[in-house]
Amino acid sequence: MHITKNTLITIVGPTAIGKTALSIQLAKAFNADIISCDSRQFYKEMSIGTAVPEPEELSSAKHHFIQNRSIFDNYNVGEFERDALKKLDVLFKKNNVQIMVGGSGLYVDAVLKGLDYFPEVDPEIRENLTKQLAADGIVTLQNQLKVLDLETYNNIALDNPHRIMRALEVCISSGTPYSTFKNKPKKPRNFNSIKIGLNADRPIIYDRINQRVDIMMAKGLLEEAKNLYPHKSLNALQTVGYRELFAYFDGDFTKEFAISEIKKNTRRFAKRQLTWFKRDLETIWFDYTTNANNIIATISNKINANT
Numbered sequence: 001m002h003i004t005k006n007t008l009i010t011i012v013g014p015t016a017i018g019k020t021a022l023s024i025q026l027a028k029a030f031n032a033d034i035i036s037c038d039s040r041q042f043y044k045e046m047s048i049g050t051a052v053p054e055p056e057e058l059s060s061a062k063h064h065f066i067q068n069r070s071i072f073d074n075y076n077v078g079e080f081e082r083d084a085l086k087k088l089d090v091l092f093k094k095n096n097v098q099i100m101v102g103g104s105g106l107y108v109d110a111v112l113k114g115l116d117y118f119p120e121v122d123p124e125i126r127e128n129l130t131k132q133l134a135a136d137g138i139v140t141l142q143n144q145l146k147v148l149d150l151e152t153y154n155n156i157a158l159d160n161p162h163r164i165m166r167a168l169e170v171c172i173s174s175g176t177p178y179s180t181f182k183n184k185p186k187k188p189r190n191f192n193s194i195k196i197g198l199n200a201d202r203p204i205i206y207d208r209i210n211q212r213v214d215i216m217m218a219k220g221l222l223e224e225a226k227n228l229y230p231h232k233s234l235n236a237l238q239t240v241g242y243r244e245l246f247a248y249f250d251g252d253f254t255k256e257f258a259i260s261e262i263k264k265n266t267r268r269f270a271k272r273q274l275t276w277f278k279r280d281l282e283t284i285w286f287d288y289t290t291n292a293n294n295i296i297a298t299i300s301n302k303i304n305a306n307t
Contacts, residue, residue: 006192011026012197012283023099027062039051042065042080043070044067049225071228089190098191116184118178148171150170199286200289205270222245228242240262240269265267
C-alpha cells in the first residue's frame with residue numbers, strides 16, 4: 001500500500017449548493033490552495049454564466065484553473081488531469097493538505113483516479129465530424145459509431161453529440177474501436193483522497209438554481225451571451241445558460257422561454273451531477289446547511305486516521 005501524508009480534500013455536489021463558500025472556509029482552516037475542476041470556469045470569456053467566484057471570494061484563498069483558458073483553446077479532460085496533477089505536486093511541497101472543488105464529475109474522477117488514455121486525434125477528423133453533425137444531424141454519427149464500435153454504441157449516451165464525436169474521432173484516427181482503449185490500469189496517486197459531498201432536498205436545490213439564474217440575468221448574462229454569440233459553434237459554448245440564449249438570438253425562443261429553459265436544463269444537470277457523485281460510496285455527505293466547523297472536524301479526524 002502506498003503511504004503518503006498528502007491529502008486532497010474534494011468538495012462535490014450539485015450546482016448552486018454552496019461548494020465555493022465551503023471550499024474557501026476549508027482552504028482557510030487547512031492553509032490550502034483551491035484547485036477548481038469546473039470544466040466551464042476555465043474560460044475567461046465566460047464569467048456570469050459559469051458562476052465564477054466573486055472577486056472577494058477569489059481573493060479569500062488562492063485559486064487555480066479559473067479563467068486560465070480561452071474559448072478558442074482546445075482543452076480537454078486529459079490535459080486538465082495532467083495540469084492539475086502537476087500543480088498539486090508543487091502545492092503539496094508547501095502544504096500537505098489541498099482542496100479541490102467543482103461539479104464536473106468526469107474532471108473530478110480524472111484527478112482522483114485517472115482516465116483511460118487515448119491516441120492523439122488529427123484535428124481535421126474532429127473538424128469533419130463537426131461539419132457532419134451540423135449538416136446531417138446526430139443520427140448519422142450514431143449510425144457510424146454503431147458500425148465502428150458496437151460496444152461503445154450500446155453503452156454511450158446517444159443523445160450527447162460530444163461523447164459520440166469523441167468516440168468516433170478515436171475510432172477513425174486509430175483504426176481501432178474506442179472501447180478497446182478503456183479500463184486500462186491507472187497510474188497510482190501520490191495523495192490520500194477525502195471526498196465531501198453537499199446536498200439538500202430536491203425542491204431546495206431547484207429553488208436555489210432558479211434564484212441563481214435570476215441573479216445571473218440581473219448581472220448581465222444576456223449581454224455576455226450576446227458578445228459570445230458569433231462564436232456559438234465553439235465546443236466551450238455548448239453549455240447550459242448560453243445555448244438557450246443563442247436560441248433566443250436566433251429567433252427560436254422568446255427571452256422568457258429561454259430563461260425558463262436555462263432553469264429547466266440546469267435542474268436536469270444538477271440531477272445528473274448527483275447521480276454521478278452518488279456512485280462513489282466513499283463520499284461523506286453533509287446537508288448544505290451544516291456548520292463548516294463540523295465538516296472541518298470530520299475531515300481532520302479522517303486525515304489523522306490516514307496518517
